[in-house]
Every structure is written in structure tokens, then in C-alpha cells.
Amino acid sequence: MATRLNHWLWNEMEIWDLHCHLSGVPGNTPEARLDKLLEYADRFGVARLCVYMGMEWAYDPSPEKLRDDNDQVLRALKHRPDRVLGFVYLNPKHIEASLHELDRCVRDGPMVGVKLWVAQRCNTPELDPIIARATELKAVIFQHTWLKITGNLPGESTPMDLAELAARHPKAALICGHSGGDWERGLRAIRPCQNVYADLAGGDPTAGLTEMAVRELGAERVIYGSDIGGRSFASQLAKVYGAEIPQKTKALILGANLKRLLQPILKDKGIKA
Amino acid sequence: MRPGLFTRRRFLGLASAASGAAVLRCETVSAPRHARTASALVDVNVSLSQWPLRRLALSNTTGLVAKLRGNNVISAWAGTFDGLLHKDLAGVNARLTHECQRNGRGVLRPFGSINPMLPDWEEELRRCADEHRMPGIRLHPNYHGYSLSDPNFARLLKLAAERRLIVQLALVMEDERMMHPLLQARPVDTAPLAGLVKQMPSLRLVLLNALRTLRAKPLLDLIAAGNVFVEISMLEGIGGVGNLLQQVPSTRVLFGSHAPLFYFESSLFKLRESPLSDEQMRNIRAANARTLAAAFQRRTML
């Protein structure tokens, strides 16, 4: 069915989703939740899901919690290696444990990226060894960011923080989660950083987001993601399908850019894309 | 075909949304006429004029109407962004009516803005009903600076119900985390609403942009209180419409896009994301809105 829908509706583009979670999805195990995610993904012909973090989230996870979360993603990966790509969840407050998890899940395991959330702001020096090591391993680094007029969480990064980090690590492939939430400011903050990509996921499907991202960053630096299960595939895919941009730009955003970004590590791991 | 998956006919109807895919457009054009009719949509949440903080691609009426018609929207209930901040709402509502007539191509139905904090707002309500012959009105309490426990609000609901006007109440217009620092309009607190609704059995209330902040028991209590409807523009989560319908009868759920502030495709794709029965799909796409609007037509015939 997925193939047929693909052929009818989304036939010109292979869709890869940069931003998926096991939380907010029905099911008692990572495998069951992944199956559910894929059931919905198939309704839109989404071929690959990048999955990170466990079934229940912690803002400031302990080393044990990190390991648990990553184990859940590893289970999902093992269940459907043909459909899932895994990012390892790390916490810069626990550097040793994070570097260990990075080795376990990326160097010695099947994961291809790093996820950093809201434990610690990303401009702090604690991130440097993590970013350096991830870059050696050719892993892409996804950093959540948001600029909230209602106030950020204490450890929550802004796109400006990410720009600082990017300047210290020009060879790292960094992704600006949610394009900063308040994307009209967030996109500006990362505009000068050629190694920072914009994640379209997780905010309202506000018209103009994708057009501005393409205008200011160039089509190659913009990547579709859903932030499912908290959001819907529908609202997030609409940001690309509804945007007034050329078809070939939509194809870049929906899959080709992410594929290109992951190509070195996929190749190293022998993952066919 | 497994249950829950789309029948070809229904798929073709929905799919006219996917302006992206060339193949699809061909299939839609060749779809039988009855398929296209069955897929008609009523969009209860669009707005005309300029969003104050951003230029929107579809802020010109012609462009918006073309987008709507291209996606099988046969009727769209249109408020106006001018109603948020302008004080001369008499002018705002007259322009809205004129614009719907002039550029609406038979699709746009005007829903005027009423601010019960302004002097002589009752005259505004009268004009909306008698002069502009609107099916309903749209309220923005968080931009107009009143709470739902204000006696003027209760009076407004009562008068609107007497005139058989549909009342649309927008709980929020955008994510409060990214509002302009000088224009932070927090979501409307709906706590007093269920009590008011219970006292007005003839009131028909449509909550716009409600489902991000209004959930679970407060939502169910409100739905149970009277003729209360919700639309799906701010509904989120995986399989959102399906989840909603496990709690709320499909007869109370309407299709709303919040275009042009939101990409129109967002709500459209939500109907695709959840496996829905034919009846649920029919109700949400158009039937419920048509039933609501029919009461208005009876009023204009009187």
C-alpha cells in the first residue's frame, strides 16, 4: 500500500523524516510504537524515519536514563532497519557517559546521528568534546533550539547559541531543531553558518516558514521533519507541500538534503539508501 | 483492501490537495463527477486581509479563493485579520462583506467581528445580521481584552443566539511562544463557557483554533453543554483526528484550515492521516457545517 500511495501522491520524492520520537505514540514497547509510526508514515509514503529519545522523556537525563533511551531506539532500529535511522541521545552534563554512549551506539552500533535536547545550553564548552567526537565519526548533530517569548527552559538552547557552537566546529554537520521555533528570528541567527541546517519540524504550520528558510539559507540547507508523535505528519508535511517553492526544491527538503548529509556515515556503515 | 485504508474514490477526492504531484492532478481531473462532489469541503476558518505581523502568500482574496477552489472547498467562512486590532469594526465588517461579494466567487461567507467592549456594539451585531446578512460572527476576546466571565460577553452570546447567528470564538491565533513581544495575546480561558452555553440552548458556537489548548475534560464538558463545535486547524499529535473522534462525536467536528495564516494543506492532510469511516469523513468535510449554515438560511427566508 505504501508503494502505491507513493506512486500516486508523493511519487516524485522519496520522503525522509528527520525528526521522530517514540513518545506520544500508542504501544507498550519500542517495536509496537515503531509499527504504529510506520502505519501512519505509510499513509503519506514517508520512507525513512530518524528516531531519537525513548518512550518517556527527561529534560536532564542521568547516564542510566540515556542508556535506557538509546536502548529503546536500538530496539526500534533492530525491528525495522529498512525504515529507521537512529540518533543517539546525549547529555553534555555527563560528558564521559555521553562519549561512551556515542561510541556504543554510533562507532560500534548502527546509529548515524546525535540528539541534544534541553539539559544544557549548546554554546557551553562542555559540548566541544561531544561535537568533536561525533564529527570524527561523521555523525550529524541535531540540537533542539527554541526562542520563546514566554521564556526558555534553563538549559534550552537558542539558535544564537547554536551559531556560537557552529563557529567553533566548522566541520561539524549541525541541525537547528525547529528552526528556532520563532523561525523569523531563528533562521537569521543561523544564516551565516554554512554548516548549520534548518529543521522545519515541530512548530505550527505557519505559512511562510519554508519560503523564508529557502530564501535565506538556500534550498540545500532546509530539511523536513515532523516531530511526531507530538505533532502530526499532516501539519508538518504541509509546510513543504503547501509552500510556494519549486518542485525540485520540495524534493531536496523532503529527502535529498538529509540523504546527502548522511551519505558519508551511511556509506561507512554499509547502509543502503 | 484492508479496513481503514482509503478507498480509491475517497482518496481521489482528498488528493486534490496534493498540489505537489502532477500525476495526481491528472487523476483528480479524470475522477468521476460524483467523486468530486462527495469530496466537497466547507472550511469554517479562513481570514481575509493582512495578518498584522507578516506578509502571507495568500493574503489577497483572489489567491486564497483560488487555493480553496482548487482543493474542492465549496464554502469558506471568512473572518478578517482587521477584526483583531482595528477599532472601526463597522468599516471592517462592511469591507469584509464587500470583499466576499466582489472576489469570493461564491465561496466566501463573511463572519463579522464584534467587540463587546466597544460602545454601541449591539448596532454592529444588528448590521452583521440585517444589513450584511452574515451567517455568523467571529469573536477574539484575547485581542479585544475581555474574559468570558464578562457580562457583555454573555449578553452578546444571547443576542447572537436570538438572531440565529453562528458564533465563532477564536481561542488564539498563533503559538503564544512566538508572538510579537508587544502583541502577546494569551489563549482565551474557556472555563466560564460551559455554564453560559447551558443557559442558551439555541446558541450555535464554533470554537476556532481551540484544540491545542482545550483538551480532555474541559473540551468534553463544553461539547456536552450544548451546540458546540470544534475545527481541526490546531489539532496535533499522530493520528490527531482519529484520536479526537474517540472522545468527541464526529457530528461536532468541522474542517477548518486557519488559512492563510497556516498552510491550507495542513488540515487537509489531517483527514488523510487518520483512517476515518465514510460517515466521519462526510460529517467533518461538509455535512456538519452545512447543517449549521442551514439554520442561517432559514433565518434569511423568514
Ligand SMILES: [Zn+2]
Ligand atoms: Zn522533537
